[in-house]
Amino acid sequence: MRIADVVETTAPPRRARLGPFILVLALGVAFGIGTVVRAAGSGQGDRRGGAPPASAGASVERGRYLTHEVAMCVQCHSPRDGSGRIIEDQEFRGAPMPLRSPYAGAAFALRAPDLRELASHSEDAVVRLLETGIGRDGNRPQLPMPPFRMNHEDAQSIAMYLRSLP
Numbered sequence: 001m002r003i004a005d006v007v008e009t010t011a012p013p014r015r016a017r018l019g020p021f022i023l024v025l026a027l028g029v030a031f032g033i034g035t036v037v038r039a040a041g042s043g044q045g046d047r048r049g050g051a052p053p054a055s056a057g058a059s060v061e062r063g064r065y066l067t068h069e070v071a072m073c074v075q076c077h078s079p080r081d082g083s084g085r086i087i088e089d090q091e092f093r094g095a096p097m098p099l100r101s102p103y104a105g106a107a108f109a110l111r112a113p114d115l116r117e118l119a120s121h122s123e124d125a126v127v128r129l130l131e132t133g134i135g136r137d138g139n140r141p142q143l144p145m146p147p148f149r150m151n152h153e154d155a156q157s158i159a160m161y162l163r164s165l166p
């Protein structure tokens, strides 16, 4: 019998030695995935307006998210100070449009109306506008108001959020 044969038969098989290592690795992966899933579920991001709320029914919180972070209503419908910053406690109070139409012959509205006022008097009209693009007078609002086609949940969330403002 050669020495090499002895070493071969007495050394533990390779798989047995790897066993504990694989177990530790598997536990580590499982723990890692668990941590990521929990972090995602808690919905805590470092974004200014908080993480987007899950879309389970209309909510004021979702309305805030859509008007500030997605559809940008706040950018056109809010008055600004001398350096162009939106005046925070005046958000959605209506504002002049600082733009002229870039298209020959196409009208541009000169003012974006007060949405707090509008939503408090005619919530349904706001919802209809956001779902169909049809304004209070039965026509489409002039540009640059975008022709939104939202689902009911999103339109309702925005109307609820605007109504919730003082």
Ligand code: HEC
Residues within 6 Å of the ligand: 066, 067, 071, 072, 073, 074, 075, 076, 077, 097, 109, 110, 111, 112, 113, 115, 118, 125, 126, 129, 130, 134, 135, 136, 137, 140, 141, 142, 143, 144, 145, 146, 148, 158
């Ligand atoms: C790019 C600028 C801009 C953005 C973005 C914008 N709007 Fe407007 N919006 C306007 C202007 C300008 C008007 C006035 C249109 C007119 O007088 O015909 C208007 C009109 C409206 C009206 C009145 C429509 C009617 O019935 O007469 C509502 C309600 C409204 N916007 C809601 C919103 C909401 C909610 C959002 C976001 C989801 C939004 N707007 C985003 C510019 C904007």
